[in-house]
Amino acid sequence: MTPGLNRLRNGATALRLALSTCLVAASPSLCWAAGTGPFGVGLPEGNFSGLSMFPRILGFLVSAQIYFNQHLTAAVKGLRQDSAEIWTLLALSFLYGVIHAAGPGHGKAIVSSYVLATRQTLRNGIILAVTASLAQAVTAIALILAGAMLFRMTSVSLTVATHQFEIASNALIFMLGCWLVWVKILKPARTLNLPFEPVNVFTRPATYLRPAALAGASRFQALPADGAPGVSALNPKSGKAVALEDCDCDALHMPDGRDAAGPMDWRKAWTVVASTGLRPCTGALIVLVFAISQKLLWAGIASTVVMAIGTAVTVSVLAVLAVMAQKAAYRMTGADTRLGNRIKRGFEILGAVAIFTLGLLLLLGSLMT
Amino acid sequence: MRILAPLSSVIGLLAGIAWCGEASAHPHVFVTTRAELVFNAEGQIAAIRHTWSFDEMYTAFAITGFGSDAMKPSSAELLGVAKQNIEDLAEYKYFTVLKTGREEAAFAKPNDYSAEVVKTKDDVSLVLRYVLPLQKPLAIASDATLQVYDPSYFVAFSFDDNGVTFSGTSGRCKLEETKAAPLNSADQKSLTESFFTNMLPGSDFGGKLADRVHIRCR
Numbered sequence: 001m002t003p004g005l006n007r008l009r010n011g012a013t014a015l016r017l018a019l020s021t022c023l024v025a026a027s028p029s030l031c032w033a034a035g036t037g038p039f040g041v042g043l044p045e046g047n048f049s050g051l052s053m054f055p056r057i058l059g060f061l062v063s064a065q066i067y068f069n070q071h072l073t074a075a076v077k078g079l080r081q082d083s084a085e086i087w088t089l090l091a092l093s094f095l096y097g098v099i100h101a102a103g104p105g106h107g108k109a110i111v112s113s114y115v116l117a118t119r120q121t122l123r124n125g126i127i128l129a130v131t132a133s134l135a136q137a138v139t140a141i142a143l144i145l146a147g148a149m150l151f152r153m154t155s156v157s158l159t160v161a162t163h164q165f166e167i168a169s170n171a172l173i174f175m176l177g178c179w180l181v182w183v184k185i186l187k188p189a190r191t192l193n194l195p196f197e198p199v200n201v202f203t204r205p206a207t208y209l210r211p212a213a214l215a216g217a218s219r220f221q222a223l224p225a226d227g228a229p230g231v232s233a234l235n236p237k238s239g240k241a242v243a244l245e246d247c248d249c250d251a252l253h254m255p256d257g258r259d260a261a262g263p264m265d266w267r268k269a270w271t272v273v274a275s276t277g278l279r280p281c282t283g284a285l286i287v288l289v290f291a292i293s294q295k296l297l298w299a300g301i302a303s304t305v306v307m308a309i310g311t312a313v314t315v316s317v318l319a320v321l322a323v324m325a326q327k328a329a330y331r332m333t334g335a336d337t338r339l340g341n342r343i344k345r346g347f348e349i350l351g352a353v354a355i356f357t358l359g360l361l362l363l364l365g366s367l368m369t
Numbered sequence: 370m371r372i373l374a375p376l377s378s379v380i381g382l383l384a385g386i387a388w389c390g391e392a393s394a395h396p397h398v399f400v401t402t403r404a405e406l407v408f409n410a411e412g413q414i415a416a417i418r419h420t421w422s423f424d425e426m427y428t429a430f431a432i433t434g435f436g437s438d439a440m441k442p443s444s445a446e447l448l449g450v451a452k453q454n455i456e457d458l459a460e461y462k463y464f465t466v467l468k469t470g471r472e473e474a475a476f477a478k479p480n481d482y483s484a485e486v487v488k489t490k491d492d493v494s495l496v497l498r499y500v501l502p503l504q505k506p507l508a509i510a511s512d513a514t515l516q517v518y519d520p521s522y523f524v525a526f527s528f529d530d531n532g533v534t535f536s537g538t539s540g541r542c543k544l545e546e547t548k549a550a551p552l553n554s555a556d557q558k559s560l561t562e563s564f565f566t567n568m569l570p571g572s573d574f575g576g577k578l579a580d581r582v583h584i585r586c587r
Contacts, residue, residue, distance in 0.1 A: 062396060062522060062525060065396050065397075065525070066396070066399065066525065069396075069399060069424060069426060072426070073424070073425050073426050077491075148433050148434060152434045153433075153434050154433065154434035154435060155430050155431050155432075155433055155434070156453065157434070158433070158434075282397045283397060285430070286397060286426050286427060286429075286430045287426070289429050289430045289433050290425070290426040290429040290430065292429075292433070293429035293433065294429075
């Protein structure tokens with residue numbers, strides 16, 4: 001078996017494993033994250049079981065939420081008598097954002113995985129985290145201004161609208177994951193890591209299609225016979241295939257992201273911001289509507305924006321941790337050593353598969369409800 | 370390299386699943402509940418008369434878009450709200466767990482329900498009232514427990530003080546209310562032991578954190 005084939009098999013096996021495990025794991029109960037909530041409000045961000053291993057954390061989060069709910073209510077109402085209550089409201093909103101982002105919500109998961117997968121710089125990680133969080137606030141405010149104020153939508157129709165946004169968001173995450181898996185795993189496995197006997201691959205493709213590891217992986221089958229439809233280009237220098245056949249991500253035509261990121265490339269990063277931003281936080285929606293009911297729309301908007309700033313702080317910290325973990329690993333191994341390169345690849349694959357899995361589960365979950 | 374791709378894929382996969390199944394664990398809806406256990410002539414529990422009061426912030430959300438100034442629903446609209454909620458609640462088994470021993474009561478579709486907005490001096494609250502009939506009346510040999518909770522913790526329920534009452538032929542049955550108790554060390558231990566079983570749906574962990582009412586008939 002040639003080394004090239006080995007790598008090819010690794011990539012394909014990994015993907016097969018990922019796909020099959022996803023399908024098993026994507027039962028609605030594991031991921032009923034996407035269903036609409038009871039009482040026609042919001043969307044539960046996940047199910048209870050994840051944190052049940054940590055009852056103390058859970059207890060803390062629940063009591064924190066009760067505290068915030070009561071005090072935010074009181075602060076908004078207090079504003080009618082005493083404008084100094086605005087400071088209480090803003091302080092509470094900021095803390096709410098910080099703590100809330102530490103709990104559920106996949107915004108931070110997407111941002112930190114993307115940072116891992118594309119090896120973003122510290123600065124880019126923070127920019128991404130802040131933009132994604134603020135986008136969430138903008139969506140919440142726009143939805144409530146248009147929906148509740150302009151069109152007089154009821155809570156049920158607001159929730160249905162939120163659900164549509166969520167499906168779009170999940171589709172974006174899946175698209176991003178698909179693209180990252182292609183660029184970070186499949187493409188390197190097919191092209192870059194086939195330095196030996198590339199001719200072999202194309203003159204005797206059948207030998208490569210037979211191995212058991214590839215059987216059944218037809219959708220992502222790497223090497224069709226010469227001239228088969230699907231191989232859209234051959235690299236003239238090496239004769240290796242450089243395009244994919246029918247992966248959904250083909251449509252994206254995104255640039256190759258293998259180079260470590262310098263300045264932020266928004267052509268890629270917008271998916272991260274949009275997928276996070278399209279899913280407004282239920283807490284913000286409720287605070288906004290409540291503020292309107294108290295005839296204090298501006299206070300609701302201020303609270304939502306400050307919440308987003310709080311969220312941005314937490315998400316930035318996680319993004320920074322992701323960058324630092326990578327850097328620490330390179331420093332320990334030396335960035336250009338063989339081990340260092342493997343670790344680099346490992347982080348990329350990790351981030352790519354995490355986003356792919358998350359996107360797939362969320363998308364299936366949201367389409368099932 | 371051979372092992373690297375599959376290994377990081379598996380870790381990435383687990384990370385993806387973990388994030389996805391991550392607990393909501395932060396309620397957005399707070400409900401103060403009262404429950405009247407309706408006993409039939411044979412001394413069995415035939416129905417539960419629920420009264421659920423929602424927190425002020427959620428109340429504003431629930432009634433937005435109704436009425437002339439978008440916050441004052443008419444009685445027809447309120448009935449619509451009640452109907453919608455009752456229909457949705459079936460999926461969540463009405464968040465109600467009534468057990469005697471290992472036997473768990475099954476509920477029938479409620480057809481007696483209403484909603485109103487109750488205003489006090491410093492509070493506004495949507496109140497949902499409905500009668501939840503048992504599919505077949507539950508005879509209590511010695512003990513039963515009643516809990517109202519959401520295992521996903523999207524909704525935080527708590528019993529009102531002395532919020533549980535009896536009506537009908539309750540005979541020798543007595544009430545004993547228990548507020549949610551912090552977990553004891555045995556629970557903590559069984560948690561670590563059953564890490565994976567707790568990941569599965571159907572684990573009754575939310576119940577341990579929820580208020581509980583004991584009904585003793587001796």
